[in-house]
Amino acid sequence: MLSGILISVAFLVACGLALAGLLLLAERRILNFGPCTIDINNGKKVLQVDGGNNLLAALAENDIFIPSACGGRGTCAYCKLKVLDGGGTAGPIETPYLTQEEIKDKVRLSCQVRLRNDVRIRIPNHLFDIKRFRGRVEHKRSLTHDTVELRIALEEPSQISFQAGQYIQLESEPYRGREAVMRAYSISSPPSQNNAVETVIRLVPDGICTTWVFEVLKENDPVTFSGPYGEFHLSDPDRPCLFVAGGSGMAPIWSMLRDMRENNNRRPVSYFFGALTQADLFYVDDLRQLERDTDWFRFIPALSNEPPESDWEGERGLITDVITRHRPETAGDEAYLCGSPGMIDAAVRVLTAGGMPENQVFYDKFA
Amino acid sequence: MNPDLQGSPFASLLLIFLSAALTDNILLARFLGLCPCLGVSKKVDASVGLGMAVTFVTTFTAAINYLVYEYLLIPLDIAYLRLIVFIVIIAAFVQLVEMAIERLSEKLYQSLGIFLPLITVNCAILGTSLFMITRPFNLLQAFAFGFGAGFGWLIAITLIGGIREKINEDAVPAGLRGPGITLIVIGIMSLAFVVFSGMIQF
Incomplete structure (x- = not known):
């Protein structure tokens, strides 16, 4: 009886050890792709890494941060980049996120590209400037019942350089069984304040990161983010500007406005801000x-x-109708939009109907 | 008809293969491996990919588990450990195959590789090994049985995938869409497979 138990335990242990050893050996022998080089933008930077990892992680290990919200699981499709050589073909996890054009242009999700040999890739130049920052929550201030202003004082590195309109990726920590995620938030502070970043965060019902910010994160807590990301920023010419935003779409516009004031801007600016009720407005005193x-x-x-019976004396109705009333002719203007995809699509329609060419409309869509 | 397992080797292998694939179809007669089937059978090509992965794994794990059972578990008198030993061996084997495929053929990895982690703890594969040891097989016959069981699963999920692709365009009542109508389809198909039962008996 006793010997039977001993035999079975010994057998199970031996069996488990043998299989684990076999797998470890196999992983070392089979999945050893040796050192690989990553050539970025035709030799602008060449990295030596160990093969076997995915491209997104290998780049992050070398401090090149490709935007990614899902953390490498192939669900957010933010980490697209061009793999010119050595990446193979796009797999079934990637193809739903790629257009025919992109597949022809060798665009891949970098988290799904396993490094098995030398690769040549192309990334937008501004991605070289993205860093990972550690900081502390300087303050968390309620703006409306579902919106807060979060200000993060930088610790390491202690300064950030960005353009008004760009965004950061805030990394939430695991809490109450929810996993750690990265989410994008536009910076609302002006670039002149380079020792902190401010964002405007609106609570998404059941959102992992926003719930974390609202319910878990406290002042003085350490936080980590990477950035700056994004191509949403003021372009050069002196055309009159139309800013259109709703909700937390305020953030990049508020950064741009403060930047313009500091740089003695002369461009005429009209800022259309859409909200449901007076209680959903914020920063009104500053803007006035x-x-x-x-x-x-x-x-x-x-x-x-x-x-209808309230004391509100300003504009009422959909933001798109208000734009048309104030600005029927938009051919000579430039527009900067930030808000929900629905709002942006509708705004683009009325602006182009007013004569604005599509290449004068810039927007930052977030869901 | 009662297959003579000691008779002509080829005939017995063929019979074992057919019985495992058709009369004892692991998906439609035993209702095993239903969860990956519901999850993946939305498209025929994905169904075929997963079916091939399952076939490959059942075939080889049945043979490996046969050897382990006959030459280790029985002599050591610890056959009651078969469940845990089989599942560990299957999991290790799937990992090994995934690595090998990834290294050897990128094309095969793209079409088959992503399904392999899905089926590591699939009940159809464990079920095949457990059914296999209840019958008086030799190694070759165990191999044929594993291949037949996997192939039967492949046939079933491919058929279901085809039907689901077609149903997708039909006016299915809202409450039945997705898994609901799929379970009904699988039920009707398993009724159809009942006609095979009794053709071959062990």
Whole structure:
């Protein structure tokens, strides 16, 4: 009886050890791709890495941060880049996220490219400037019932250089059984404040990262983010600007406006901000102050769901109708939009109907 | 008809293969491996990919588990450990195959590789090994049985995948869409497979 138990235990242990050893050996022998080089942008940077890892992780280990919200699971499709040589073909996890054009252009999801030999890749140049920052929550201030302003003081590195309109990827920590995620938030502070970043975060019902910010994160807590990301920033010419935003789409616009004021801007700016009711408006005093202090800025908030009997004297109705009323001719203007995909699509329609060429519309869509 | 397992080797192998694939279809007669089937059978090509992965794994794990059972578990008198030993061997084998495929052929890895982790703890594969040891097989016959069971699963999921692709365009009542109508389809198909039962008996 006893010997039977001993035999069975010994057998199970031996069996487990043998299989684990076999797998370890196999992994070392079979999945050893040796050292690989990653050539980025035709020799602009050449990295030596151990093969076997995925491209996204290998680049991150070498401090090149490709945007990624899902952390390498092939579900967010932010980590697209061009793999010119050595990446093989796109797999079944990637193809749903790639257009025919992109497949022809050798675009891949970098988290799904396993390094098995030398590769040549192409990434936008500004990605070289992206760093990972450690900081502390300087303050978390309620703006409305579902929106907070989060200010993160930088610790390591202690300074950030960005353009007004760019965003960061905030990394949430695991809490109450939810996994760690990265989510994108636009910077609302101006680039002149380079020792901290401010963001405006609106609570997404059941959102992993926003719930973490609202319910777990406290002032003085350490936080980690990477950035700056994004190509949403003011372009050069002197055309009049139309800013259109809703909700936390305020953030990049607020950064741009403060940047413009500091740089003695002369471009005329009209800012259309859409909200449901007066309770959903924020930064109004600051924006009105900016309006009084300068001769180039006009702030036009529009409420779509304000009770008719209220004391609101400003614009009512959908933001798109308000734009048309104030600015029927848009051919000579440039527009910068930030908000939900639905709002942006509708705004693009009325702006182009007003004569604006599509290459003068810039937007940052977030879901 | 009662297959003479000691008779002509080829005939017995063929009979074992057919019985495992058709009369004892692991998916439609035993209702094993249903979860990956429900998950993947939305498209025929994915169904074929997963089916081939399952076939490959059942074939070889049945043979390996046969050897382990006959030459280790029985002599050591610890046959009652078969469940845990089989599942560990299957998991290790699948990992090994995944690595080998990834190294050897990128094309094969693209079409088959992503399904392999899915089936590591698949009940159809464990079931095949457990059914196999209840019958008086030799190694070759165990091999044929594993191949037949996997091939039967491949046939079944491919058929289901085809039907689901077609159903997708039909006006299915909202409450039945997805897994609901698929379970009904599988039920009707398993009724159809009942006609095979009794043709071959061990």
